[in-house]
Amino acid sequence: MVAEYRHQILNAFEKQMATKKRRVFSAASRRTDSHPHPVKSVSPPLRPDTGKLSAAAKPLLHHEPPPVPRRPVRHELPAMYNETYLRVLPRDPYSLFTYWEIPGDTVSKTVPENTEASSPALLRLYEVAARGGRKPREKPVSDIPVGKQIFSQYIRVPEPGHRYRLEYGTASSGRFVALCSSNEVAVPAAQVQKPSGKKRAQADTKKLIDFSARSLAIAAPPSDFTADMLETPVPGAGQLMTGYPGLTYGT
Amino acid sequence: MLEENWFYEALTETYLPLLAHFTTLLDDRVPFRLTLSLSPTLCSMFSDVLLQERYLWHLGKLIRLAEKEIDRTARHPEFSKTAKMYYDRFSECRRLYEEVYARDLVAAFRGFQDRGVLEIITCSATHAFLPNMQSSERAVRAQISVSADAYRRFFGCDPKGFWLPECGYYPGLETILDKEDFRYFFVDTHGLLFADPRPDYGVFAPVICKEAPVAAFGRDAESSRSVWSADEGYPGHPSYREFYRDIGFDLDIDYLRPHIDPLGIRIQTGIKYYRVTDRKSPDKKPYERLEALRIADEHAGDFLSNRGQQIRRLAPLMDRPPLIVAPYDAELFGHWWYEGPEWLNFLIRKIAFEQDTLSLVTASDYLERHPENQRSEPSFSSWGEGGFSKMWLHESNDWIYRHLSRMEELMTESARRYPEAEGLARRALNQMARELMLAESSDWAFIMKSGTMVNYAVRRTREHIANFLRLHEDMNKNTLEEDLVAYLESCNNIFPEIDYRVYA
Numbered sequence: 001m002v003a004e005y006r007h008q009i010l011n012a013f014e015k016q017m018a019t020k021k022r023r024v025f026s027a028a029s030r031r032t033d034s035h036p037h038p039v040k041s042v043s044p045p046l047r048p049d050t051g052k053l054s055a056a057a058k059p060l061l062h063h064e065p066p067p068v069p070r071r072p073v074r075h076e077l078p079a080m081y082n083e084t085y086l087r088v089l090p091r092d093p094y095s096l097f098t099y100w101e102i103p104g105d106t107v108s109k110t111v112p113e114n115t116e117a118s119s120p121a122l123l124r125l126y127e128v129a130a131r132g133g134r135k136p137r138e139k140p141v142s143d144i145p146v147g148k149q150i151f152s153q154y155i156r157v158p159e160p161g162h163r164y165r166l167e168y169g170t171a172s173s174g175r176f177v178a179l180c181s182s183n184e185v186a187v188p189a190a191q192v193q194k195p196s197g198k199k200r201a202q203a204d205t206k207k208l209i210d211f212s213a214r215s216l217a218i219a220a221p222p223s224d225f226t227a228d229m230l231e232t233p234v235p236g237a238g239q240l241m242t243g244y245p246g247l248t249y250g251t
Numbered sequence: 252m253l254e255e256n257w258f259y260e261a262l263t264e265t266y267l268p269l270l271a272h273f274t275t276l277l278d279d280r281v282p283f284r285l286t287l288s289l290s291p292t293l294c295s296m297f298s299d300v301l302l303q304e305r306y307l308w309h310l311g312k313l314i315r316l317a318e319k320e321i322d323r324t325a326r327h328p329e330f331s332k333t334a335k336m337y338y339d340r341f342s343e344c345r346r347l348y349e350e351v352y353a354r355d356l357v358a359a360f361r362g363f364q365d366r367g368v369l370e371i372i373t374c375s376a377t378h379a380f381l382p383n384m385q386s387s388e389r390a391v392r393a394q395i396s397v398s399a400d401a402y403r404r405f406f407g408c409d410p411k412g413f414w415l416p417e418c419g420y421y422p423g424l425e426t427i428l429d430k431e432d433f434r435y436f437f438v439d440t441h442g443l444l445f446a447d448p449r450p451d452y453g454v455f456a457p458v459i460c461k462e463a464p465v466a467a468f469g470r471d472a473e474s475s476r477s478v479w480s481a482d483e484g485y486p487g488h489p490s491y492r493e494f495y496r497d498i499g500f501d502l503d504i505d506y507l508r509p510h511i512d513p514l515g516i517r518i519q520t521g522i523k524y525y526r527v528t529d530r531k532s533p534d535k536k537p538y539e540r541l542e543a544l545r546i547a548d549e550h551a552g553d554f555l556s557n558r559g560q561q562i563r564r565l566a567p568l569m570d571r572p573p574l575i576v577a578p579y580d581a582e583l584f585g586h587w588w589y590e591g592p593e594w595l596n597f598l599i600r601k602i603a604f605e606q607d608t609l610s611l612v613t614a615s616d617y618l619e620r621h622p623e624n625q626r627s628e629p630s631f632s633s634w635g636e637g638g639f640s641k642m643w644l645h646e647s648n649d650w651i652y653r654h655l656s657r658m659e660e661l662m663t664e665s666a667r668r669y670p671e672a673e674g675l676a677r678r679a680l681n682q683m684a685r686e687l688m689l690a691e692s693s694d695w696a697f698i699m700k701s702g703t704m705v706n707y708a709v710r711r712t713r714e715h716i717a718n719f720l721r722l723h724e725d726m727n728k729n730t731l732e733e734d735l736v737a738y739l740e741s742c743n744n745i746f747p748e749i750d751y752r753v754y755a
Binding site for chain 1: 383568569628741
């Protein structure tokens with residue numbers, strides 16, 4: 001049976017084709033090229049960016065559209081939304097991406113009147129919890145100076161697998177004044193967890209994990225990251241402003 | 252037009268050949284079980300009447316081009332056989348599409364599910380990369396809920412499994428999947444390997460997530476590598492067809508013009524005459540179909556032999572049968588790797604008749620046989636470059652997230668503010684939901700990072716954001732215009748049944 005199926009199915013798709021009546025071609029058609037297939041030295045790109053699309057090349061699933069409306073949509077996007085927010089997305093075990101918007105009136109309502117206009121803006125990184133651990137008292141782990149005309153940044157974090165959040169604020173007379181707080185996120189783990197000591201299955205877990213990890217290529221350590229996408233280390237970064245009420249700093 | 256071309260290429264090179272193989276496997280009474288993810292957008296395209304007509308028109312152009320190629324290569328036997336092969340294959344696609352499947356590929360795939368050989372699963376509504384949406388649970392829930400509803404409409408039953416786009420997982424996602432009654436999903440190897448607590452069986456058995464009773468299956472790196480590896484993977488064999496040498500780029504533009512974009516933009520035609528030969532050299536030798544099929548058969552045997560060895564190595568280490576999860580991009584088979592569908596066909600037949608070490612099962616089959624599994628929390632992961640988010644969170648594309656999160660907030664606010672909207676307002680809110688979901692597609696960020704077709708991806712993203720913001724503004728100012736809503740509905744008509752209240 002095995003040998004038989006080999007003959008039957010050398011190519012199932014072609015087998016189907018072989019069963020139908022095939023067309024006979026006229027040899028009288030004009031030949032357009034004496035060389036069957038000119039060779040180029042460079043392969044063409046996979047998806048060429050032609051930069052010009054047919055006016056009819058509108059998105060897929062188009063049926064014939066009705067006429068363009070009297071007031072068509074203008075495709076200029078707002079640079080900002082005049083809302084106060086600070087958001088964080090985890091990027092890999094060692095970095096976060098954050099973006100924010102702090103309108104002027106938020107600053108004027110929050111910052112003490114005697115704060116100098118030139119006070120530096122800071123992002124304060126808090127470690128909220130270790131992975132899978134009980135939620136400890138959160139602790140600030142670094143302050144990152146940011147330009148006032150900067151609205152997004154990649155941030156390096158110290159511990160893969162831990163949970164973090166950020167605050168955006170200003171430094172005033174040695175005190176950190178928070179203007180906005182972000183959501184919490186967990187960055188991914190970067191290694192297999194240590195054995196818990198609980199034996200649940202009859203299995204050689206160590207060997208199974210070794211086999212699982214074969215051929216595995218995962219993110220390289222931070223040296224692999226594009227340096228200019230992470231915050232540039234600056235004097236004072238990693239040191240916390242003193243005098244921020246209500247927090248006990250880690251060392 | 253370009254997206255349509257990619258769709259047509261996938262139909263001709265992947266989906267119709269796969270369906271043809273499934274048919275002959277059943278005809279030959281070969282037992283098999285496969286899991287196939289069909290996204291809601293792909294099913295929408297399969298079902299779109301206009302695209303069905305255009306595909307037949309496209310096939311007609313291809314068949315005429317293949318006819319011309321037969322004449323052009325008549326004096327060159329090393330190419331003429333291949334030209335004839337293309338003519339036959341394109342013609343067969345037309346026959347299958349029109350006569351056998353009556354243009355309805357959703358029904359064709361559903362038929363194989365009904366006959367018990369396929370388990371069809373779904374993914375997020377517009378293939379959104381969910382880890383980058385984790386700050387908006389409602390937006391994630393909407394992507395999953397709309398997808399589940401679409402599945403029910405297309406396949407007439409509840410979906411069991413969920414394909415995380417790009418294998419993108421973050422802890423907590425399972426609670427949203429559980430609310431839609433999904434029972435399992437897949438993560439990349441390190442997503443399961445770095446789970447907390449560590450997985451007792453490595454990636455060779457699933458875990459049940461801590462936060463909700465949904466199973467997570469981990470991709471096996473070894474079987475993945477034998478197909479995907481740029482250096483060692485089967486598709487790079489010298490005898491296989493070379494993807495990058497297409498007459499759409501090699502021949503005179505006037506000769507091609509009747510068969511490509513009316514403006515003369517060069518595209519992949521699918522007619523390629525060369526084999527890989529040497530991946531590092533531009534000098535290519537003519538493709539020989541029979542030799543390529545012989546190698547595909549050999550590679551299927553090699554794959555099976557390696558999996559058998561793997562199973563024999565793993566089995567003594569476990570108190571249950573080891574599971575090898577081997578997921579591949581469907582369009583790898585046929586589109587990128589031309590001989591891929593034949594390799595799969597050979598592999599399925601060898602598994603059925605040439606060994607008794609392993610069998611094909613779906614994730615559901617496994618969970619039925621082994622309902623008790625370790626509780627653990629998989630780790631944030633993806634199968635993109637680097638294993639996490641950097642393909643979709645990069646200086647080339649990170650600008651989109653400010654807009655997406657604002658849109659997600661506004662959509663939720665609007666859905667709550669207008670819980671019983673009717674008429675034009677309801678249409679506008681539904682269209683806002685469509686524009687948001689289209690803007691969330693991971694493809695745009697991916698294309699911006701990968702560097703080809705960037706202008707197109709940027710323009711599409713901006714269009715969807717701007718359309719959404721305009722509709723929102725008009726809603727709030729009470730200045731909605733029917734002609735604008737109708738125009739946008741016509742342009743972006745995915746998910747006609749969508750209900751904006753999924754965001755409430």
